[in-house]
Amino acid sequence: MKQLYFFTIAFFLSLAGFAQTDSIEHKVNALVQKMSLDEKVGQLCLKGTSSRSKGLSDELKDQVRKGLVGAILNLTDTALVLQIQKIAVEESPNHIPLLFGRDVIHGYKTIFPIPLGLAASWDTTLIEKTSEIAANESYSRCINWTFAPMVDICRDPRWGRIAESPGEDPYLASIFAKAYINGFQGNNLAEPGRILACAKHFAAYGAAEGGRDYNTVSISQNTLRNIYLKPFKSSVDAGAATFMTSFNDLNGIPASGNTFLLKDVLRTEWKFRGFVVSDWNSVTEMIPHGYCTDEKDAALKAASAGLDMEMTSQAYAHHLKTLIAENKITIAELDEMVKNILRIKFRAGIFENPYFEGREKFALLDPASLALAKSAAIKSFVLLKNEKNILPLTVQKKIAVIGPLANAPKEQLGTWIFDGNKNDSQTPLTALRNMYGTENINYVSGLTYSRDESQAIFDQAYKAAKKSEVVLFFAGEEAILSGEAHSRADIRLPGAQEELIKRLYKAGKPIVLIIMAGRPIVIEHLLPYISAVVMAWHPGTMAGPALADVLSGKENFSGKLPVTWPKTVGQIPIYYNHTNTGRPADSTSFVGIKDIPIEAWQSSLGNTSHYLDAGYTPQYPFGYGLSYTRFTYAKTTIEKNTLTKVDSLIVTTTVTNTGNRIGTETVQLYVQDVTASLVRPVRELKAFAQVELKAGETKTVRFAIAVSELGFYNNEGIYLIEPGTFNLWVSANAADGFKQSFEVK
Numbered sequence: 001m002k003q004l005y006f007f008t009i010a011f012f013l014s015l016a017g018f019a020q021t022d023s024i025e026h027k028v029n030a031l032v033q034k035m036s037l038d039e040k041v042g043q044l045c046l047k048g049t050s051s052r053s054k055g056l057s058d059e060l061k062d063q064v065r066k067g068l069v070g071a072i073l074n075l076t077d078t079a080l081v082l083q084i085q086k087i088a089v090e091e092s093p094n095h096i097p098l099l100f101g102r103d104v105i106h107g108y109k110t111i112f113p114i115p116l117g118l119a120a121s122w123d124t125t126l127i128e129k130t131s132e133i134a135a136n137e138s139y140s141r142c143i144n145w146t147f148a149p150m151v152d153i154c155r156d157p158r159w160g161r162i163a164e165s166p167g168e169d170p171y172l173a174s175i176f177a178k179a180y181i182n183g184f185q186g187n188n189l190a191e192p193g194r195i196l197a198c199a200k201h202f203a204a205y206g207a208a209e210g211g212r213d214y215n216t217v218s219i220s221q222n223t224l225r226n227i228y229l230k231p232f233k234s235s236v237d238a239g240a241a242t243f244m245t246s247f248n249d250l251n252g253i254p255a256s257g258n259t260f261l262l263k264d265v266l267r268t269e270w271k272f273r274g275f276v277v278s279d280w281n282s283v284t285e286m287i288p289h290g291y292c293t294d295e296k297d298a299a300l301k302a303a304s305a306g307l308d309m310e311m312t313s314q315a316y317a318h319h320l321k322t323l324i325a326e327n328k329i330t331i332a333e334l335d336e337m338v339k340n341i342l343r344i345k346f347r348a349g350i351f352e353n354p355y356f357e358g359r360e361k362f363a364l365l366d367p368a369s370l371a372l373a374k375s376a377a378i379k380s381f382v383l384l385k386n387e388k389n390i391l392p393l394t395v396q397k398k399i400a401v402i403g404p405l406a407n408a409p410k411e412q413l414g415t416w417i418f419d420g421n422k423n424d425s426q427t428p429l430t431a432l433r434n435m436y437g438t439e440n441i442n443y444v445s446g447l448t449y450s451r452d453e454s455q456a457i458f459d460q461a462y463k464a465a466k467k468s469e470v471v472l473f474f475a476g477e478e479a480i481l482s483g484e485a486h487s488r489a490d491i492r493l494p495g496a497q498e499e500l501i502k503r504l505y506k507a508g509k510p511i512v513l514i515i516m517a518g519r520p521i522v523i524e525h526l527l528p529y530i531s532a533v534v535m536a537w538h539p540g541t542m543a544g545p546a547l548a549d550v551l552s553g554k555e556n557f558s559g560k561l562p563v564t565w566p567k568t569v570g571q572i573p574i575y576y577n578h579t580n581t582g583r584p585a586d587s588t589s590f591v592g593i594k595d596i597p598i599e600a601w602q603s604s605l606g607n608t609s610h611y612l613d614a615g616y617t618p619q620y621p622f623g624y625g626l627s628y629t630r631f632t633y634a635k636t637t638i639e640k641n642t643l644t645k646v647d648s649l650i651v652t653t654t655v656t657n658t659g660n661r662i663g664t665e666t667v668q669l670y671v672q673d674v675t676a677s678l679v680r681p682v683r684e685l686k687a688f689a690q691v692e693l694k695a696g697e698t699k700t701v702r703f704a705i706a707v708s709e710l711g712f713y714n715n716e717g718i719y720l721i722e723p724g725t726f727n728l729w730v731s732a733n734a735a736d737g738f739k740q741s742f743e744v745k
């Protein structure tokens with residue numbers, strides 16, 4: 001009887017859901033029927049101004065009045081938003097409301113760590129919560145569409161936009177994508193406080209050759225599908241309302257005109273029902289790409305490929321009507337593009353609530369939001385070195401605080417901070433003075449900004465170090481040195497920071513290097529001068545209190561690297577899920593450049609895949625991060641060693657906190673398909689679990705992975721699960737762990 005009851009409920013709920021979707025489709029179809037050609041083209045136009053403009057031109061108002069605009073970006077004055085929305089709703093021919101977009105990448109006013117830092121937390125609940133706060137704050141300021149999450153996999157820290165990325169791993173990126181989208185959109189796009197997400201940049205933008213932004217991308221189908229497309233598929237599954245195309249060409253065809261991406265994959269395979277917007281002018285940039293002859297050709301190729309909305313450039317506004325008159329684009333194709341947009345507008349509820357009703361209940365910089373920002377920063381920090389347990393600072397009385405990032409309220413916010421305000425920042429200097437007493441903090445910046453070459457205040461910094469027991473050196477990059485168009489060919493500390501560290505070393509006090517940057521920084525040659533290293537990324541508004549808490553030991557570290565950390569820029573691209581090659585290097589065969597005998601015989605060095613001068617291992621591996629305590633892993637048990645394709649791999653291990661304080665460990669499960677019809681990575685992250693353990697506590701960790709998750713796409717785009725031997729590791733990072741094996745039949 002109970003089953004019947006539940007079935008009946010489920011049946012009527014599904015009917016309700018279907019009815020809701022059906023009513024939206026009905027509304028969309030009915031509205032499109034009433035629209036003129038001009039209005040239809042108008043919906044495809046995202047107009048707007050630079051991220052800093054304040055105005056609202058009469059021309060834009062008039063275009064909205066005529067129904068020639070679908071959405072506006074970067075309108076930051078709420079009064080102006082409501083004013084132009086009123087024009088759209090009350091004066092345009094079919095009263096279609098506008099969407100208002102903005103880059104809210106890691107917070108609106110409460111700024112969280114940059115996404116690469118959030119990724120280092122490996123905490124999807126945290127990421128979802130930060131996105132919800134960002135959505136609430138944005139909505140309160142009349143923004144209903146964010147151009148986030150950026151889910152571009154990146155294996156190249158020269159690329160400035162690695163700062164915005166979820167890192168190098170497709171599994172992590174996929175679950176982070178879902179968390180961001182759930183945080184922004186919630187379960188109901190029309191709920192006040194929620195905003196439309198935009199999965200970007202579709203696709204493979206992070207594979208730009210040489211890490212140089214906007215550069216060409218040439219990758220195989222299997223790499224595209226097994227690495228770069230995975231977080232985008234996850235975004236569709238999570239219900240992302242919109243997608244944004246990327247600036248790059250993919251194997252010769254720019255993403256904004258790429259039918260394979262926008263129709264074959266996104267619509268036909270993945271059944272995406274939202275709409276696709278171009279990136280800034282990326283439609284007309286297909287002309288300099290050398291893919292389109294002129295603006296009209298760009299409009300044709302973008303529309304034919306399935307690009308729904310054009311950001312800022314005007315190819316659609318100028319040429320779509322002509323292309324339709326010439327029957328190069330059909331009315332049916334145009335209607336499909338318009339329907340994709342209207343469908344999202346109806347789902348967003350802006351026909352019923354165009355004026356952001358309910359926004360007044362969301363505050364900016366709410367204490368709970370700031371507390372979350374501090375917690376997020378703490379979880380994002382990665383402890384990379386801690387010689388002689390110099391950290392935490394429990395015994396030191398006099399502390400030297402030195403470096404260009406110690407008191408840099410703007411820089412600590414990181415890239416893509418359109419609405420964050422440095423006046424809201426709490427810096428490390430302030431927080432450490434509050435924690436230890438100003439009289440115990442000897443502060444000298446040493447350099448006035450990260451690129452500063454002047455050594456004029458080195459002496460003062462040296463004296464501050466000399467009269468202290470420990471030096472906290474806050475190094476790194478100004479925010480402008482990462483993010484869009486800010487790739488670096490040399491990823492060491494900029495300016496004279498290295499020289500200052502070496503000068504301070506002569507004071508004979510231990511140095512703790514705290515790096516605030518948008519990317520891993522090459523520090524191999526500095527390590528002999530450094531006792532401890534903390535990667536803080538750009539931690540956001542609450543950088544100071546968060547760093548004071550971990551440096552003092554009030555809080556423990558738990559962050560793990562979401563990207564491989566290179567020894568030198570020459571190793572790049574370097575990432576953990578690489579293939580083995582036919583001549584993998586190992587410690588028994590490798591001879592470093594300093595150890596090569598004079599007049600060594602040509603083939604005497606072991607012909608394997610390595611660099612004579614940089615070896616074959618990174619500085620720090622993916623998934624690496626230390627704690628103030630220690631964890632040991634017992635031997636892993638595999639429930640069944642021979643599995644079929646419909647089975648699940650069940651793996652259990654126990655983890656013990658063998659240190660003397662509580663800590664959180666991120667236990668990682670890696671799998672290797674040893675032999676397959678395509679060479680497969682030496683390891684792939686397939687699951688992880690975060691376990692908090694008190695001193696001496698032991699917990700059991702159990703993983704259940706469907707064998708269907710162990711497959712891969714081949715170069716024909718076919719997903720294969722092939723029988724054979726698989727290896728697995730349960731470990732603390734991508735380089736550690738005890739190898740065990742199982743079979744798939």
Ligand code: GLC
Nearest residue numbers: 073103147200201279280484
């Ligand atoms: C930029 C970025 C994109 C951003 C858009 C709007 O060029 O590539 O990520 O969302 O323009 O600002």
